[in-house]
Amino acid sequence: MDSVLSRVEQALDSLRPYLATDGGNVRVAEITEAxxxxxEWQGACGACPMSPMTRAGLEDTVRKAVPEITAVEAR
Incomplete structure (x- = not known):
């Protein structure tokens, strides 16, 4: 069975091309026990006013692919 981290990375990889279009990216900083x-936002995503909406889209995608993830926080 794939690890949680590898499945999270696969889900994020499906979204990274869209982030890169605007000069951004995202990095997994941590997956807590809970x-x-x-x-962590990278590049243009760090200062983008749309990042809360982008975070919501990332959360939806990741939680569908990896049900063990209970929430997504971005900084």
Whole structure:
């Protein structure tokens, strides 16, 4: 069975081309014992006013692919 991290990375990889279009990316900072995925915005995503909406889309995609993830936080 794939690890949680590898499945999270696969889900994020499906979204990274869209982030890259605007000069951004996202990195997994941590997955807590409680299943909270903590992401770090990179590039243009760090200052983008749309990042809360983008985070919601990332959360939806990741939680569908990896049900063990209970929440997504981005910084």
């Amino acid at each position: 299943g909270v995925l903590k992401l």
